[in-house]
Amino acid sequence: MMKVDKLTKSFGKHHVVDGLSFQLETGRCMALLGPNGAGKTTTLRLMSGLLLPDSGTVHLEESPGDIRAHIGYLPQHPQFHGWMTGREFLLYAARLSGLSKQEAGRRADLMMDRVGLKDFQSKRVSRYSGGMKQRLGIAQAIIHQPKVLLLDEPVSALDPIGRREVLDLMEELKKETILLYSTHILNDAEEVSDEILLMHEGKVIESGTIDEVKSRHHMEKLTLKYSIDGEKWRDYLSTWPEVNRVETHKQTLHVYVTDSGTVRKRVLDEASRNEWPLVHFEVGRPTLEDLFIKAVKNHAVDHHL
Numbered sequence: 001m002m003k004v005d006k007l008t009k010s011f012g013k014h015h016v017v018d019g020l021s022f023q024l025e026t027g028r029c030m031a032l033l034g035p036n037g038a039g040k041t042t043t044l045r046l047m048s049g050l051l052l053p054d055s056g057t058v059h060l061e062e063s064p065g066d067i068r069a070h071i072g073y074l075p076q077h078p079q080f081h082g083w084m085t086g087r088e089f090l091l092y093a094a095r096l097s098g099l100s101k102q103e104a105g106r107r108a109d110l111m112m113d114r115v116g117l118k119d120f121q122s123k124r125v126s127r128y129s130g131g132m133k134q135r136l137g138i139a140q141a142i143i144h145q146p147k148v149l150l151l152d153e154p155v156s157a158l159d160p161i162g163r164r165e166v167l168d169l170m171e172e173l174k175k176e177t178i179l180l181y182s183t184h185i186l187n188d189a190e191e192v193s194d195e196i197l198l199m200h201e202g203k204v205i206e207s208g209t210i211d212e213v214k215s216r217h218h219m220e221k222l223t224l225k226y227s228i229d230g231e232k233w234r235d236y237l238s239t240w241p242e243v244n245r246v247e248t249h250k251q252t253l254h255v256y257v258t259d260s261g262t263v264r265k266r267v268l269d270e271a272s273r274n275e276w277p278l279v280h281f282e283v284g285r286p287t288l289e290d291l292f293i294k295a296v297k298n299h300a301v302d303h304h305l
């Protein structure tokens, strides 16, 4: 199990990571989510040992002491020597991580195969696609068989094919390591991770499995579509006590509520009594994106009022 305890880092007066604590069991995968500037990259760099924290610890239960030898890290913008072949690059990474020449060669071959690049091992990295480069970056991060794998935005810059390849690889890798990765793409978090950790301004504002987080918010969503502009109903519905938030997209209103039963009945009663020009009405579960927006907004309101 990996334990992160009260990790803190400031740049000048800016508390970028502010007392961050969480733990993750071996064989579990966690997505680190948060808006731009939340502190995700800094957290991963602190965990990788590339950056020193002001205070706090990262601890691996099975391997007490310096954990850097057990960490594999893929930065957000990995740099490659384009003139090297894929295999040469892996050999270089393996030697840098302290493996003997013979072991480096063995691991490089194994990893090229593992990430599906065996047929391209003699091709220069400059000729690799974005997805191939990212898979090579992952191969580099796991060359020394780390217990923890940290990936910073591993799929954000990729096209749909590249994303699919890397997500499939992550599905495989999470069976063997503790996998922690940051992402902006909430669908990817839903697909690959067992748990999420939502950060805002250097703090954890939500964590747990996606289902736990969803049920903790007891949030349901009603969608109303009118045949004319929905603005005036937004203002009206916002005054209802059971309604948390209303979002308008032209004629469509998304209404976030704590008790959909009461609100549903009232909407239907009023719609029929007052002849609202309603063309569509739906009750649904919120998406991770809805929760993300709600949690970040709540945190911002709580801390800046």
Ligand SMILES: Nc1ncnc2c1ncn2[C@@H]1O[C@H](COP(=O)(O)OP(=O)(O)OP(=O)(O)O)[C@@H](O)[C@H]1O
Binding pocket: 011, 016, 034, 035, 036, 037, 038, 039, 040, 041, 042, 043
């Ligand atoms: N070396 C540094 N010196 C000064 N400020 C820094 C440094 N590194 C990061 N920051 C600041 O810390 C804040 C958090 O940055 P970080 O890159 O960790 O956020 P993030 O959540 O990864 O954001 P993004 O999603 O945009 O990558 C930002 O305001 C950034 O400008």
